[in-house]
Amino acid sequence: MRTKARLLAAATVAAALAAPTAAHAHLVDTRLGDFYGGALHPLTELDQLLPWVALAALAAFQGARRARWVIVAFPLALLAGGAAALLLPAPPFGPILGIGLVAATGLALAAAARLPLPVLIGLSTVMGLLHGLQNGQGLPASTDRLLFLAGATAAGYAVMTLATGGALAFLRGVGGWRPIALRATGSWVAAVGIMVLGLQFAAPATAG
Amino acid sequence: MTVPSKPSLPLAALLSLIPLAPALAHTGSGVAVGLQSGLLHPITGPDHLVAMVAVGLWGAQLGAPAIWVLPITFPLVMAIGGLIGLAGVPLPLVEPVVALSGLALGLLIALHVRPPLWVAAVVVGVFAIFHGYAHGRELPGAADPTAYAVGFVVATGLLHLVGILIGVMVAWPAGARLVRACGAAIGCVGLYFLLASVGVLS
Amino acid sequence: MTTVTELRIRLRLALLAVVTLVGVLLPALPAAPHEASMAVITLREIAPGRYLGQWTMPPADPTLQPIFPAHCRWEPPELVCGERGLIGRLSFMGLGSTQSVATIRVIPRDGPMQAYTVSAAKPTAMAARDPGTDLAVWLDLAETYVNLGIDHILRGIDHLLFVLGLIWLTSSGWMLVRTITAFTVGHSISLAAATFGWVGIPEKPLNAAIALSIVFVGVEIVKLQRGEIGLTARYPWIVAFAFGLLHGLGFATALTNLGIPQATLPIALLFFNIGVEIGQLAFVFAVLALIWAHRQARAVLPRWGAALPAYAIGSIAAFWFLARV
Numbered sequence: 001m002r003t004k005a006r007l008l009a010a011a012t013v014a015a016a017l018a019a020p021t022a023a024h025a026h027l028v029d030t031r032l033g034d035f036y037g038g039a040l041h042p043l044t045e046l047d048q049l050l051p052w053v054a055l056a057a058l059a060a061f062q063g064a065r066r067a068r069w070v071i072v073a074f075p076l077a078l079l080a081g082g083a084a085a086l087l088l089p090a091p092p093f094g095p096i097l098g099i100g101l102v103a104a105t106g107l108a109l110a111a112a113a114r115l116p117l118p119v120l121i122g123l124s125t126v127m128g129l130l131h132g133l134q135n136g137q138g139l140p141a142s143t144d145r146l147l148f149l150a151g152a153t154a155a156g157y158a159v160m161t162l163a164t165g166g167a168l169a170f171l172r173g174v175g176g177w178r179p180i181a182l183r184a185t186g187s188w189v190a191a192v193g194i195m196v197l198g199l200q201f202a203a204p205a206t207a208g
Numbered sequence: 209m210t211v212p213s214k215p216s217l218p219l220a221a222l223l224s225l226i227p228l229a230p231a232l233a234h235t236g237s238g239v240a241v242g243l244q245s246g247l248l249h250p251i252t253g254p255d256h257l258v259a260m261v262a263v264g265l266w267g268a269q270l271g272a273p274a275i276w277v278l279p280i281t282f283p284l285v286m287a288i289g290g291l292i293g294l295a296g297v298p299l300p301l302v303e304p305v306v307a308l309s310g311l312a313l314g315l316l317i318a319l320h321v322r323p324p325l326w327v328a329a330v331v332v333g334v335f336a337i338f339h340g341y342a343h344g345r346e347l348p349g350a351a352d353p354t355a356y357a358v359g360f361v362v363a364t365g366l367l368h369l370v371g372i373l374i375g376v377m378v379a380w381p382a383g384a385r386l387v388r389a390c391g392a393a394i395g396c397v398g399l400y401f402l403l404a405s406v407g408v409l410s
Numbered sequence: 411m412t413t414v415t416e417l418r419i420r421l422r423l424a425l426l427a428v429v430t431l432v433g434v435l436l437p438a439l440p441a442a443p444h445e446a447s448m449a450v451i452t453l454r455e456i457a458p459g460r461y462l463g464q465w466t467m468p469p470a471d472p473t474l475q476p477i478f479p480a481h482c483r484w485e486p487p488e489l490v491c492g493e494r495g496l497i498g499r500l501s502f503m504g505l506g507s508t509q510s511v512a513t514i515r516v517i518p519r520d521g522p523m524q525a526y527t528v529s530a531a532k533p534t535a536m537a538a539r540d541p542g543t544d545l546a547v548w549l550d551l552a553e554t555y556v557n558l559g560i561d562h563i564l565r566g567i568d569h570l571l572f573v574l575g576l577i578w579l580t581s582s583g584w585m586l587v588r589t590i591t592a593f594t595v596g597h598s599i600s601l602a603a604a605t606f607g608w609v610g611i612p613e614k615p616l617n618a619a620i621a622l623s624i625v626f627v628g629v630e631i632v633k634l635q636r637g638e639i640g641l642t643a644r645y646p647w648i649v650a651f652a653f654g655l656l657h658g659l660g661f662a663t664a665l666t667n668l669g670i671p672q673a674t675l676p677i678a679l680l681f682f683n684i685g686v687e688i689g690q691l692a693f694v695f696a697v698l699a700l701i702w703a704h705r706q707a708r709a710v711l712p713r714w715g716a717a718l719p720a721y722a723i724g725s726i727a728a729f730w731f732l733a734r735v
Contacts, residue, residue, distance in 0.1 A: 033510070033565060046354045068709035099354075110280055158700065165703025184279035188365055191283035192357040195290040195344060199353050202294040 034144040038151025041135055043159070047098050048131050052156070054105040054189045055127060056163030057182050059120060060171055061112050066120060067164050074124040075157035081132020082149040090137045094130060096200055101127050103193030109186025112179060128156065245350070246359020249343065251367075255307050255401040256339060258394045260364055262313035263332055264371020265394075269317055269378055269387055274328055279368060283361065285333050286340035293344025302338055303405040309335035310398025317391025339364075449512040451476055453489060453496065455519045461489040461496060471509045477501040500526050500535045511558070525674075527554050529561070551674060552681045559685020562664050563693070568620055568730065569657055570693055571723055575627030577697055578720075579634065579646045590694060592647035596654020597661060598683055604662030605679050613663050614734060620660050621730035623653040628724030635717055661686060 042048045055074070059067035091097075105123065108115065115123075135152045139145065171178055251257055267278040292299065312331060316323075323331075343360050350356035374390060377383025449469035453461040463476075464487060478484050479498030482491040489496070495518075502512045505528065513527045514535070526535035535550060563569055576593060580586040603609045630642040630649070642649045665682050704710065711718070 036564070046352075046358050050354075050358065064706070064708040068707040071704075071707060071709050107284075110284065158696070161700055161703045161707070161709075165706035168706045180276050180279065184283075184365070187280045187283040188361045191287040191290070191340075192354065192361050194284075194287040195294065195340075195347060195357050196354050198291040198294045198344075199347050202296070202348070 034147035035151040035154075037143070038135070038148035038153075039155040040151075041148075042131060042152055042155055047102065048134075049159070050189055050192065051098075051102045051105045051127060052159050053163050054102070054109050054186055055124060056160055057167045057186060058105055058109045058113070058115070059124075059164050060167030061109070061179070061182070062115060062117075062120060064168055066115075066117050067168060069117065069121050070124045071157070071161050071164055073121045074128045074160045075153050077125040077128025078132045078135075078156040079128075079149065079153045081129040081134075082136045082152055083132070084129070085133045085136020086145060088133065090134055091130075094134055096197070097126075097130055098134065099193055099197045099200060101130070101193075103190055103197055106186050106188070106190025106193050110183050110190050111186075112183050131156075243352070243355040243359040246356035246361075247363045249346070249360050249363065251363055254397065255303070255310055256342070257367060258397045259306060259310035259313060259335055259339070260367035261371040261374070262310060262317060262391065262394045263335070264368040264373075265375045265387060265390060266313055266317050266328070266332075266371075267368075268372045268375020269320070269391075270322060270328060271378075274325060275372065275375075277325070277329070278332065279365075279372075281329075282332065282336050282368070283365075285336040286343075286364070289337035289340025290344030290347065291340075292337070293341040294347060299338065299341050302342055304402060305338045306335065306342070307398050307401035307405050309338070311395050311402055312398070314391045314393070314395025314398050318388050318395055319391075320388060449474055449502075449509055450515060451513070452515040452517065454517045458519070459491045459493055459495050461491070461516070463487045463489055466515070469509050469512065471504055474502055474504040474509050474512060476512075476514060477503055500528065502528050505529065510561070527558070529554065529557060548677070551677060555678045555681035556685040556688065558665075559682040559687075560689040560692075561685075562661065562682075563686045563689035566660075568617075568624060568727075569660070569690075571727065572620075572624050572627060572653065572657065573690060573693060574697060575624065575631060575723060576646060576650055577694065578631055579627065579643055579649075581643070585646065586694075589646045589650045590690070593650040593654040593657075594687060594690070596651040597658030597686075600655040600658030601661045601665070601683060601686075602658075602679060604659050605665055605675065609659070611659055616656070616659055616663070618731055618734040619656055621727050621734055623656055624727035625724050625731060626653075628720050628727060631720040632717060632724070635720065 042052075052074075055070065056067075059070040101123075105127075132152070136145070136149065139148060167182060171182065263278065263282065267275045309331070313335070315321075316331070343357075347353050347356060375387055378387050448467050450465070450467040451463055452466045453463045456462050463484075476484070478489060478496070478500065479491070481494060481498070482489055482496065491497075496516055500514050505512060511527060511529045513525050515523060515525045517523045528535050535554065573590070573593070576589050577586060580589050600609070604611075627642075627649075630640065633640055634643045661682075665679065
């Protein structure tokens, strides 16, 4: 499982390395049609994949009984957000909120924060709604929206489930270094979030 | 400066073979392209590279609680440095300070100095801020800032891990000596860059 | 007693994975069976190095255009390649989601017809006069058809649902291996038989029968949940083999639709089959990983919802069956 997650990560990194433009072009063109296009789309967006994994690890720190709610809440919110994107434009605060979520989940994971269940579910819901809304934007007219939406939701469900299950299994292993390793990951995610968030605010200043 | 113990000499020779040029052109070296440039950035600057390994090494040598605190707090302190860089606040003497922190960390490892935790935190923290600053300066120019940030964060984390894994050897007497030798080598590299950055060496 | 409890827990785990998958896939379900959207252009050699081109199956996307090697001049409908003839890299401009596969058929003045298939996954094909000895041509063929096989199974939600049902019905890892192997053997046999033209079933009743096979699996799962350990739960590989024969015929329709020349048929069949197995194994491992993750998170369906997924699978398949009859 861990190897699978690692493979996935490696594949994502490789994909990002091989085609730096692919992350920019909003739509990932896959030969397998719009379902898989939708599934692959969030996986190539580090702004999404990063907080997903951090959220899953954060959930794992809350123990299995709480963590499993993330597996339910997040994909549903992702689906709802995607459905809303059919009607609504992307919110103007989207990028800031998105990066803020990266920093927040990263920090919470680094601190191994104990979160009340409603907070955990709320965090998953906000993240899912936002990413769903963002994924549904700017699709070419030829894209089958339902398939794309289904694909993105399937990817959200699969990543969240695998990462949560993987993190739980990892934490159950022996060794005091395991929680530290997960928290260190969270710290790195937070560092990325803080710096890119800083960039969001600094960008107008440097441009001007 | 202490005389490096025997095994460190070939190591120092080996390290000196690393191409040195890119480190001096650290800020503003061309357009950073996403993840790839982020990943390569800390690795192609040998002064940063050795200092980063030294951080992990020292953490392992100091043992608990430093080895637990370090990997979690370093990135956050580094992010603060990154913010300072982003804000465009001019920090003086970036390259000399990075080189100096390499030299200091190397010496501390070689001499097996065990300062109180807060002293260690300050030494590493200064380095973290300056290291983050150098990256933060490059962030706005990156093709994909998030990818670039992830790239150098991954590279930095892996370098720490290398240091920590080498540092695991302190459990054995021979390993402990080797770790100290590594420290001496790192100190030498740091010294070289310090002299180079202040213009003593061309 | 413990084994029954164990079985129940396992089922509920699988159920949750399935209910989520099904819920996610539901909007994606096509009423009609999936078909490869093909475009075929035929080039007939009218004089040495001169060909007349014509769409035998026009593309869905009218902007699709063939791209020929640099030494050829393409002025539709005529292609002039000179002395060297039509050899070199063939490709299509405009392959994408509406048109995923396109084939160039070449009918030389002497010798058998040749077909070069290009897909979005493998955007070029090498045209050579004699594909019998050229290693590069064989590799080219392998790449094309392995990819086509993977694409076909991954896009074929009816096949995937059936495999999902099989995973569900098996109660141990070893039994799963045997069941999936039986399914593989079954569909390989009938795929080969149908591709060589030994057996043939019209496409419509075949697709309806495939839908019916999924209904059957759904019913078996519900039975198993009620504690009736029937033939399928005891010997799932028998069911897998029998229905594998059926699904193989379905794969064959997809393959023969591509229009493969007789000379390369066996090898194309082999590579297509390998591709199907790769895609199928990837799917099986993905489902197993999800079940494992659910177990780790202790995330199982509540008791009242345990039968939902089986009913969902059954009703979707029944709907397909009705739509296909």
